[in-house]
Amino acid sequence: MSLRINAVVPDFDAETSQGAIRFHDWIGDSWAILFSHPKDFTPVCTTEFGAVARLNDEWKKRGTKVIGVSVDGVEDHKRWAGDIETYSGSSVGFPIIADEGLEVSKLFDMLPEDAYLPDGRTPADSATVRSVFIIGPDKKLKLSMTYPMSVGRNFAEILRALDALQATEKHGVATPADWTVGQDVIIPPSVSNDDAKEKFGEFDAVLPYLRKTRLK
Numbered sequence: 250m251s252l253r254i255n256a257v258v259p260d261f262d263a264e265t266s267q268g269a270i271r272f273h274d275w276i277g278d279s280w281a282i283l284f285s286h287p288k289d290f291t292p293v294c295t296t297e298f299g300a301v302a303r304l305n306d307e308w309k310k311r312g313t314k315v316i317g318v319s320v321d322g323v324e325d326h327k328r329w330a331g332d333i334e335t336y337s338g339s340s341v342g343f344p345i346i347a348d349e350g351l352e353v354s355k356l357f358d359m360l361p362e363d364a365y366l367p368d369g370r371t372p373a374d375s376a377t378v379r380s381v382f383i384i385g386p387d388k389k390l391k392l393s394m395t396y397p398m399s400v401g402r403n404f405a406e407i408l409r410a411l412d413a414l415q416a417t418e419k420h421g422v423a424t425p426a427d428w429t430v431g432q433d434v435i436i437p438p439s440v441s442n443d444d445a446k447e448k449f450g451e452f453d454a455v456l457p458y459l460r461k462t463r464l465k
Contacts (some may be wrong), residue, residue, distance in 0.1 A: 257388050258283075259356040265316070265344035266326040273388055280313040280411065281384045284402075285348075285359055293401050298329075299337025300404040311415065318346040318353050318426075320378060323437055339384045353377050370381040383411060385418070412459040420464055421448075433461040 252258065260273040275281075284301070286294040301315055303357050308315050319326065326345040333341050337411055354360045359378045373437055381402065384390040391414050413424040422434040436445045445452055445460060452462040 252382075252390055253394065254391065254393075255389050258382065258384050259388050260388075261353060261356055263346045263348070263353060263456055264323055264458060265346050266323055266330065266341075267325065267344040270344065270346075274318070276314065276384060276386070278386050279413070280311065280386060282308075282313060282315045282325050282407070282411070283357070283382045284315070284317055284382065285354065285378045285380050286317065286319040286355075287378045287398060289319050289325045289394060290332065293398065294319070295329075295333055295336055297404070298333045298341065300402075301343065302333060302337050302339035302341050304404060304408060305339065305342050311408075311411055313411060315343045316346060316379075317343065318348050320351065320354065322349055323347045348378075357382065383407070383414060385414075391418075416464065421461075422464070425461070433463050436460040436462055 258272075260271065262269065272404075284290060284297075286297070288294070301317070305415050321329075326347060330341040330345075348354055351360060357380065359380050379396050379398060381392075381394040381396075382390060385391050392410055394402070394407070409429060412430050413428055416430070416434065417423060420434070421437070421440075423437055424434055425432075428434070433453070436449060436452055440448070442460075445462070449462040450465070452460045454460050
């Protein structure tokens with residue numbers, strides 16, 4: 250069964266480019282993003298890891314840890330980090346999980362149960378290992394995305410989604426399409442007009458069921 254929103258994500262032990270971890274302990278009280286790749290030393294993945302590295306300060310501002318997972322070993326991860334830094338101009342300050350046996354990939358349902366990695370494998374052999382999971386401090390899955398190998402992920406959108414998740418959890422609101430920090434949010438229909446005015450102050454009733462307000 251696929252991992253569902255609000256399910257507690259699997260805990261696991263793993264070796265990473267920065268040493269051994271226990272996943273839930275590594276998350277601690279932070280938000281976390283786990284993002285996966287089919288293989289080291291591949292072009293699209295190198296650009297994506299570079300994008301994550303360039304956003305290092307943004308993750309920190311949001312109290313969020315990032316961790317990659319790829320189906321190669323620790324030594325390959327360490328060598329690949331040099332290419333990522335050359336491409337992006339930023340250091341790879343986050344760990345990369347070694348998932349040669351597909352344990353983590355299967356725990357998070359990134360691969361079919363019968364998937365395997367033959368000798369001399371190519372990225373196509375693990376093409377479905379290309380997912381993003383945003384996890385809250387409660388260790389529950391808040392959002393997931395899966396991309397094909399040919400389409401590079403938009404990490405600006407992942408950052409925007411993280412902002413929206415943190416805002417909705419903190420303030421008990423929803424966010425409209427294309428929302429970014431500083432724009433109006435949506436008051437949930439479960440909140441009465443009187444309660445909305447008490448909690449948020451003035452609001453704009455665009456429709457009886459669509460009320461917008463600005464967070465203070």
